[in-house]
Amino acid sequence: MNEYDSDRIKNALDAEPTDDPKKADIIIINTCAIREKADQKAFSSLGKFKSLKANNPDKIVGIAGCVAQLYGEKLLKRMPHIDFVLGPRAIPKLPDIISNIEREKRRTVETSYDIEELFEIEPYHKEGKVTGFVSVQQGCNKRCTYCIVPQVRGNEVNRPLKDILTETTNLVNKGVREITFIGQTVNSWKENGYKFGDLIRAAGEVENLERIRFTTSYPRDITKRMIDAMKDVPQVCHHLHLPVQSGSDKVLSMMKRTYTRQWYTDTISxxxxxxxxxxxxxxxxxxxxxxxxxxxxxxxxxxxxxxxxxxxxxxxxxxxxxxxxxxxxxxxxxxxxxxxxxxxxxxxxxxxxxxxxxxRVGLIEKVLVEGESRNDPNFLSGRTDHNRILNFKGTKELVGKTVKVKVSEGLLNSLRGELVV
Ligand code: SF4
Structure with missing residues (x-):
């Protein structure tokens, strides 16, 4: 979700992204508040830009995301070198915030939830990327007792089916072959009588879309309609991320997860x-x-x-x-x-x-080739239907294609194999 928001921030600005803070006119740290460690990481990342800002007062430095939402105004006091604080729902307001700062040199906090066009800004898409995320939902209506998400991202808002399909089709037209639908409880998506299973079926009709994934599913929202769609739509990958959190009914109840261990295992069956x-x-x-x-x-x-x-x-x-x-x-x-x-x-x-x-050794897997392997440019890398990384020798022309690879090695975090021709 954060990665997706970072890409939306890039697009909202309509600017050339750079990884070099010295070259940047605007520096934005997009943050996660899910655990204390992530939260602290955000502060130490921002601290690094203190002297850069002091030497270049025209540079704009901002904090976005869930930590921004959580602490709001307090961040301006704690970090005198930052110019703005932007909550995750307020990304569409970013262009106005930047021009106001440029014009009036006024520090800004924007953490409101009531943004009219919540899904207006689509993510930046790097040319040649064959996988893409499409947000179908923002916020969460569940109230798991340990979780900060409903507080920082607000209640669940579902995106209209038509808009989801338009963004999906646009990405496919740019060469994307695999779409991952994202939402905090993605499978609770609904709109005008349509449920998540209907969304999967509709996505299955998008021409040239080869793979559909979705995350994160909430166990209690797994329905027959959804399971039937997963079975019937051939593009749906055979992998599901289904957080259980604990195997103890007592703990599950204290977490307010609304299911029991038995219910969870029955659902997997x-x-x-x-x-x-x-x-x-x-x-x-x-x-x-x-x-x-x-x-x-x-x-x-x-x-x-x-x-x-x-x-x-x-x-x-x-x-x-x-x-x-x-x-x-x-x-x-x-x-x-x-x-x-x-x-x-x-x-x-x-x-x-x-x-x-x-x-998996000895089996032939279908792999959507995503690019060169990070560790060795002689190898290509992609994912199997089951979401395992599979590296194999091949040339760049195969990027974006779905190929067959025979698995020769099973490692801890990935597989290795040979291209089947
Ligand atoms: S369902 Fe997920 S996002 Fe929603 S409150 Fe529970 S853990 Fe947080």
């Missing part, structure tokens, strides 16, 4: 009945306040039962203004215990991911 080779990844929070050794064991047993393809796991991080930040110090899990649990879970996941990658 329903999905796999429809799409037998579906790969599933997840998110886990370790050390939620009150998590006991028994609760953690239940999370581990869920990991063993489902065998997720991969998982993003983090230690609980109390976020200001959320219900879970109100627990007393005694209810917080000892950081050392939480770290030990996290290491155990991550070591287990590493083995499973490696095992699953090894199980």
């Amino acid at each position: 329903r999905l796999k009945d429809a799409v037998p080779d579906l790969s599933v990844s997840t998110d886990i929070i370790i050390g939620f306040p009150g998590e006991t050794g028994q609760d953690f064991e239940e999370t581990m047993s869920l990991m063993k039962e489902v065998e997720f393809e991969s998982s993003y796991s983090f230690k609980f991080s109390p976020r200001p203004g959320t219900a879970a930040a109100e627990y007393s110090a005694e209810e917080m899990v000892d950081p050392q215990i939480a770290s030990a649990r996290l290491s155990e879970l991550q070591a287990f996941q590493k083995d499973i991911t490696e095992k699953k990658n090894l199980s």
Whole structure:
């Protein structure tokens, strides 16, 4: 979501992006507030531009995103070298903010939620890129007790189907072959009687669109209509990211996740009945306040039962203004215990991911070639239907094409293979 917003910021400015702060007329740090660490990273990144701004007072320096929304006005006081603070919903107002600063040299805070044309600014698209994001929704109506998103991104607003399809078609016309629909709870999307399954079916009709992905799905919003669409629309990739967060019903209830462990595993069974080779990844929070050794064991047993393809796991991080930040110090899990649990879970996941990658050796995978491999320019890189990175020897003319690759090696984070001609 942040990456998408950064690309919208680039487009809103209609300016040539540069990675070199010295050359830039405008420097914007787009921030994430999901965990304390990300939040702190934003401040240290901004601090780096203090002397640059002092030596070049005409440079405009701003902070955007969820940290901007969370602290608003306070940031101007804390950081005298910044010119503006911009919440994630206010990106369409950026051009006006910049011209006001240039004209009046007045520092600005724009964190309102009531922006009329929320989806007006589409993201910057780098020429030649074959994958693209399309936002279908902003904000979230759920109230998970640990999560700051509804506070900083506001309530759920769904984008009209027509506009989603127009942006998708525009991207496909620019050479994009794989679209990822994004929303905080993407599968709760709805508009005028249309539900998420209908959106998938409509996207399946877009000419020359080869692959459809979507993230992040909320377990409780998985419906029969959605599962049927995933089964029927051939462009839908067989990978689903479905955050579970914990294997303990007690913890799930404290998190207000609105489902039980049984409900979650039954949902995975329903999905796999429809799409037998579906790969599933997840998110886990370790050390939620009150998590006991028994609760953690239940999370581990869920990991063993489902065998997720991969998982993003983090230690609980109390976020200001959320219900879970109100627990007393005694209810917080000892950081050392939480770290030990996290290491155990991550070591287990590493083995499973490696095992699953090894199980692909000898198979022929379809890969959408995205570009040269980051580590070796002799190799091309792309993703399989199941969202695994697959690197293989090939020449640049294959970028943007879907090719067949025979897997020869299964590594921890990727696969290697040989082009099948
Ligand atoms: S559904 Fe996701 S974004 Fe919404 S409150 Fe829960 S964790 Fe946050």
